[in-house]
Amino acid sequence: MDRELLEIVFDNVDNGIYLTDGNGVTIRVNRTFEEMSGIRNEELAGKSLRQLVAEGYFTGSASLLVLERRAPATVTYSTRTNRKLLVKGKPIFGADGEIRYVVNTIWDLTVVDYNREVDSDTARDQLLVEEDVIACSAPMMQVIDLALRVAGTDSTILLTGESGVGKSLVARMIHRTSERKAGPLMHINCAAIPESLIESELFGYEPGAFTGADRKGKRGLFEMAEGGTVFLDEISELPLHLQSKLLGVIQDKAFFRVGGRQLRSVDVRLVAATNKDLARMVAEGRFREDLYYRLNVVPLYIPPLRERCEDIPPLVGYFLERFNRKYRKYKRFSAKLMAALERLPWRGNIRELENFVERAVVTSSADEVALEVLPMGGTKGGLAEGMALKGALAEFEKQILLEAESRYRTTRGVAAALGISQASAARKLKQIKENGGLLDG
The missing domain is CATH 3.40.50.300 (P-loop containing nucleotide triphosphate hydrolases)
Known part of the structure; x- marks a missing residue:
């Protein structure tokens, strides 16, 4: 097959294609990706994805996750041109067992329109x-x-x-x-x-x-x-x-x-x-x-999180970045804590993991969050050693509120689900986030 025909195929498939080398350096993107992202190949070729993410071209990268995990990965991210993309990255291994290339296939998730007749x-x-x-x-x-x-x-x-x-x-x-x-x-x-x-x-x-x-x-x-x-x-x-x-x-x-x-x-x-x-x-x-x-x-x-523990580290990294940005923190999890998180049952699945990361970010006093942040008995239903009844009830109420917010997204939804007034739901959630994750009644 001659090069011209390969070029024609590469630039005319329905999906975007993003090709990097084994170090995450951009080799080339196809014309479809240019149209999806609004970013031209000339801006990307020769640049490391670490650099591109740091410079705000993309909010994330499937290639970097593929290189870190040495396995296929799927992520979504936004571009600096306000496009939303879903990317499936696949590693291509050489004879020496090292990754030579990462081939990314891309779908455009950008919302074109939505119905405005709802509140x-x-x-x-x-x-x-x-x-x-x-x-x-x-x-x-x-x-x-x-x-x-x-x-x-x-x-x-x-x-x-x-x-x-x-x-x-x-x-x-x-x-x-x-x-x-x-x-x-x-x-x-x-x-x-x-x-x-x-x-x-x-x-x-x-x-x-x-x-x-x-x-x-x-x-x-x-x-x-x-x-x-x-x-x-x-x-x-x-x-x-x-x-x-x-x-x-x-x-x-x-x-x-x-x-x-x-x-x-x-x-x-x-x-x-x-x-x-x-x-x-x-x-x-x-x-x-x-x-x-x-x-x-x-x-x-869709399998529970305990049956796909490989997803926990990248999910924790994603939530950490999100909540650090939201609360203007610089928290990171220790290696021991990360290892422990992969062994927990996570009965509440991703929602519970998300709430745990947010709770750790807003309550931990140290920049490196250590194993001690885990309550006795795991992340659900356990009490920290020496916690008085009042503190235990406040912690339980906080977990319920954060989980309800994660599920229902609005204070109106939280209030309806928990049988409280919207004003009370808004006040309590604001208190949690402004007081370092604490409820004082």
């Missing part, structure tokens, strides 16, 4: 969350590979796995790499909305449909997601009488608003998620069998 809290929660994918373990790489393969289809996807493993993150990645990325991604947690309201939230209502209804009626999330993706989190909590209505939407791409007689067509892609065993719920009569099979077209199981 600011909802928009921030649903559409503007910019969590990053960080993975180098074989189980998680398999999840990402399958997610990217099915993203380009309109097949319904069912994400399963324990709470906190990253199901929402995978759902967003699927939407961002699909042909529907220019459309909205509407995310609704079926467990967070009262049963009396969830039908009108999903399907909307006509004027006068019920007492207190808006005189103009209201569009539901399915209508607002036209041309995009509906992500139904905690699908197991959807009431039985609405499961049949959802089945009709999947089969016929049409539905009635609450109180309506006009059949409304909708063009959306459905992604659902649950941490429950839906097959068992079907056997127990708590979930419709026909809906289960309609949802389970492409099942995607």
